[in-house]
Amino acid sequence: MKRKLRMGMVGGGHDAFIGAVHRIAAFMDGKIELVCGAFSVNPEVSLQSGRDLFVPDDRIYPDYKTMIEKEALLPEGERMDFLTIVTPNFLHYEPAKLALEAGFDVVVEKPITLSLEEAKSLQDIVERTGRTLCLTHTYSGYPMVKQARAMVAAGHFGKIRKVVVEYPQGWLSRLTEREGNAGAAWRTDPKRSGKSLAMGDIGVHAAHLAEHITGLRIQEVCADLTTFVEGRALDDDGAVLLRFNDGAKGVLMASQISAGEENAVRIRIYGEKGGLEWANEDPNNLIVKMLDIPRQIYRTGNNYAAPYTLSSFATHNTRIPAGHPEGLLESFANIYRNFALTVSAKREGKTPTPEQLDFPTVADGVRGMAFIDTVVKSNESNEKWTKFEV
Amino acid sequence: MKRKLRMGMVGGGHDAFIGAVHRIAAFMDGKIELVCGAFSVNPEVSLQSGRDLFVPDDRIYPDYKTMIEKEALLPEGERMDFLTIVTPNFLHYEPAKLALEAGFDVVVEKPITLSLEEAKSLQDIVERTGRTLCLTHTYSGYPMVKQARAMVAAGHFGKIRKVVVEYPQGWLSRLTEREGNAGAAWRTDPKRSGKSLAMGDIGVHAAHLAEHITGLRIQEVCADLTTFVEGRALDDDGAVLLRFNDGAKGVLMASQISAGEENAVRIRIYGEKGGLEWANEDPNNLIVKMLDIPRQIYRTGNNYAAPYTLSSFATHNTRIPAGHPEGLLESFANIYRNFALTVSAKREGKTPTPEQLDFPTVADGVRGMAFIDTVVKSNESNEKWTKFEV
């Protein structure tokens, strides 16, 4: 008999922003339920959080190790089906490893791990165990991002020449980490966050989006990272010149001191025949600029006639008719839904469709960590170009 | 012990657009679960729909009467707590009445009923039974609509003089109802839809938004309704001059033949000191235009300092930080969440807060039906002004 997929959660207790986002994304489509969790390193917070989330007390665990061990002992259909990991970066690898090895699928926040080595190790484990790992590169779940990717792949713009991708934020313009902001505190701490702040937290989203839409791969970078706010240990701003395979070039900017910006992810891609533009803060518009014809705005949810018909990847990730804006939570939910559809298909012995398989995986995670590593290395070098090596 | 609120559903089977929207809105925050339903007049569709929604077979009912009777016999905590009605307009009144009288709270799609008389009758029943009825005027759930309302109420714009509210759509530019579109078919059928198409389906949203934000009440109207598409029985376009209390005036437009428009709800309000503008297709921006100072854009999710601090009604209805767009589904979910919080508070013997009570009720439904009646009457009259009477 059909049933909802059962989710366990590491992290995401009270006041943890991203845990709540994951739950909304998971719950929205009514196909996933939360059955257990280790919501905080503080057992009292974990217990209270779990109760507020309607998790029974005996499934609220003091720590993730215990949870994974105990859940593994429960019968199929009762135990969790997958584990969502929403802890700070330094606490991704270990629970992911344990869960995968115990037979659970995994959803994990980006960046996938604290280091490239951990990411590669996780990739090995995924391959060895045959489990499914989903990495929540949020912005890749939007319908118009899917449409952009499909149009590039179909050759609509000709050969791609140029990519400009940026992610400016302003929330770290001050020494926010000293003002009681827990998210700022761990992100700016190298031990919990990793080698880079701006590139690790948001640059990695930008890099993923660029490669996801174009299908190109970064091959060399030239980076200039900066710590603008005094007293901060990691970079809070960076600009990177990119060289992709096939002669394409690009610019990537990630900044957390762009005062006044919110989450202004934006990407522009130019090919021989035209260009496209997409922005997170206006996500239902895909601006298409072709040579010789008026600018076009493809909009989420429309039933365009051929040859404008939206890609099946766009429509598969759309819930409501055109003109009713879908936002970040729906984009996030698309990643969960596709993960859930894939996991369910596999459980039923079916082959997932390409649309179902369309979510970021451990391979994206490894590239993300390699991106961080390469950019940091380039920043420390006087040579103009640093090879992107995985 | 805390538990999720239990929802039953009338309508919303396979291919019914709005039922799916209600479920997403209800599920998103993890506080409501679907426990039973009569999802279709076709029992087979109902059964299959219920199973796909993980409802156990014994809670999938052949019709709403049976459902309400049977559920009422179940013990509290097992039976549904409230009934969501997502059938065509002509099927709102009866299930709402039965549910209320059987002790259930109710969520119902707009327009609340088929006629003003039914709406008034429902209002009597709500008063008599003391139950809670929630009307899903979707656009009123957006954070920036809440902010607009709070700013008007605080006198930010001075006395309000002028309101321009519009809801253009283009999906009925052709005889869509003959092209196999079920939603178009019943909406264009007076028996199932009521006296008006454009005004009943979307004009009523525009009227609600105008009154909701300004706190003003329409007192007289002058309407010109049109059926542009040949072969259609009801108006597919209309424009209405409005006179509010306190000397304010307005224009309301609702159109379903504005070819190329999607759901371009927009409202502009002007007072003595400044004006505001808000649009559904760009819902996280509230444009504030004051005399003598630069235009301001208030955006969802910001922690502005005083005197710009966002209203508690705006922040209460926001889930994620600024720059991560929230869309129609979140607006819809806000209505469900506030309804759920109110119902839960009442169950626990607490007084709901003003923020929790902030959802449209039967009173809004009665005004909506009176609006439709008045506009249709005005359209048939040669006199310029027709009194708005409830």
Add this chain to the structure above:
Amino acid sequence: MKRKLRMGMVGGGHDAFIGAVHRIAAFMDGKIELVCGAFSVNPEVSLQSGRDLFVPDDRIYPDYKTMIEKEALLPEGERMDFLTIVTPNFLHYEPAKLALEAGFDVVVEKPITLSLEEAKSLQDIVERTGRTLCLTHTYSGYPMVKQARAMVAAGHFGKIRKVVVEYPQGWLSRLTEREGNAGAAWRTDPKRSGKSLAMGDIGVHAAHLAEHITGLRIQEVCADLTTFVEGRALDDDGAVLLRFNDGAKGVLMASQISAGEENAVRIRIYGEKGGLEWANEDPNNLIVKMLDIPRQIYRTGNNYAAPYTLSSFATHNTRIPAGHPEGLLESFANIYRNFALTVSAKREGKTPTPEQLDFPTVADGVRGMAFIDTVVKSNESNEKWTKFEV
């Protein structure tokens, strides 16, 4: 031998806003020179203004009668070729009449006269004298307005059903006329301005734009005019339901108390197959919304390939390549340039091209005055509909 056209001017002395605009528009293309003027009722202001404009003292006149008489005595090639009238409304008719009868062509600000009777009389004089009269309906000179008109005429949108045209301003939100603002003072004075403030000053632009683009003619109106600011003698806001020939309907709004608005002229037109949208504050974009295909943005100055090629009327009125914004002054200059080209062609015995003849004339002026009359009459009537009669 070729020479510049010679312009005389009535009004437009120091501090007169619109006179300066006319001069910029006239001078921009290097085909018109100012040779004489009666720039103010105050002879000292007139003299000083003329000198600042490099007009020789003997061509600076104390009043327009003297100017017209004296100029008429000068030889062709020395005397002015045409007279620009930029005085308040009540001072349009007389100088226009005298100039036309003395053999001069005329450019006059809108509204053309103080009353419909004067306008009709002027039309008779134009017909009788065979002179050219140009009325500066500024917004009709924009390239994208021309493009809109051409696309409607070519049937791109199918039969037109709906027109929404609006002109909100906020500058009269207070009793500006008592604050030393000369333009506000005469506009709000019925003796100098005419029967209506908002409709006469800006509503007439909106009405012209609607008819200019669609080619439709208003046949009936239902108006509600308001004076919101206490102490003001004329309407400062109005909304009008429109009925055009051929079954089209519309809404026209003109307001000078829409606090915070600048000159937000906007028009939307919907036909059977699609719609268009154009706005003065973003004038180089023509938004085209067709059924079933992505939204298109036609932009000034592009060399689109067929079938998107811009109309010859659009390109004829464009000066610089795409992406270099052209603004109101260029739109205004287009009217002057087309007038000058027409006058020059006539002088050379040639037939002006349709592109050269594309500027508002006395016929537009008569319709404008009839619009004002009809709207004021409708406002005073309890009947819903008032016939538009010229």
Add this chain to the structure above:
Amino acid sequence: MKRKLRMGMVGGGHDAFIGAVHRIAAFMDGKIELVCGAFSVNPEVSLQSGRDLFVPDDRIYPDYKTMIEKEALLPEGERMDFLTIVTPNFLHYEPAKLALEAGFDVVVEKPITLSLEEAKSLQDIVERTGRTLCLTHTYSGYPMVKQARAMVAAGHFGKIRKVVVEYPQGWLSRLTEREGNAGAAWRTDPKRSGKSLAMGDIGVHAAHLAEHITGLRIQEVCADLTTFVEGRALDDDGAVLLRFNDGAKGVLMASQISAGEENAVRIRIYGEKGGLEWANEDPNNLIVKMLDIPRQIYRTGNNYAAPYTLSSFATHNTRIPAGHPEGLLESFANIYRNFALTVSAKREGKTPTPEQLDFPTVADGVRGMAFIDTVVKSNESNEKWTKFEV
């Protein structure tokens, strides 16, 4: 007695785009007249062009040398006052030198010369002769650019940290220079254009804008230039990492293969307290994004109250009231007007005001050429950083 300034012109004959732009800019305000010219290397084209511009035959010269010699012999008040040079880059230095040495002021298109050496030599000549040289960096003439600069200078944004400036065009996405486009032909020819195409033609505008608004100076660059279109001799795209004095950093992009883009100049500047954004294609909006308060849109032509009052540099460069868009031609005309006001003031023995002196000069030209040189040098280097040296 007051008179118009008298302009001579080198280049700008039939079909020369930029010459016509200069004339519109010069004529618009009625303070400059064209009295002579050598409009083309082809004497017949020169003659015909001059006649069409109403220049008498005896002031239409076969070449600029002759013109400068002959004009210098005419009496003051009859001879030209200044020379405008609108030839391709390789023909800037010589006529500028001759004109300055003959006692004429000069307006010259950017880039100022073919090489840095020429630019420095011109700077010496300007200093030696005491003449005025104006360089037409068009985008610096917009009111909202002036406002941005004034706000930065006043410390509104705190210390500046980050500058992102870009100028994407798409018109050279194909081998346009082989398609009969004269402008493309000389721009892509190193002999006539100089060391760089994209950086010399438009990158130099971006660099000027960045320095003009921030008051910062570029100190080091890291450039990656590309020739995307096969068969082209010079770069058609480039991205540059910037380091300014005072710790500020930046990114500059200039591209002529960004297919579908028109002239999308855009600059974003971030300081400790907030940021600003301005774009050429929407030039009357200055978006101000301060920490903790709603986003603000400063708009051209408004009479804001303190502390929002627009800078005198913004209002001085504005012609019409708010909401009436001013465009590129007005921005261009501002440069001419300020140049003319400065030249006139000097002629009258007065000290020009700071507002009158606000136009780009030979010093900007030298920095522009140094920018091109430095970027080309950096592109050829494997070292990450190349010093910006004048």
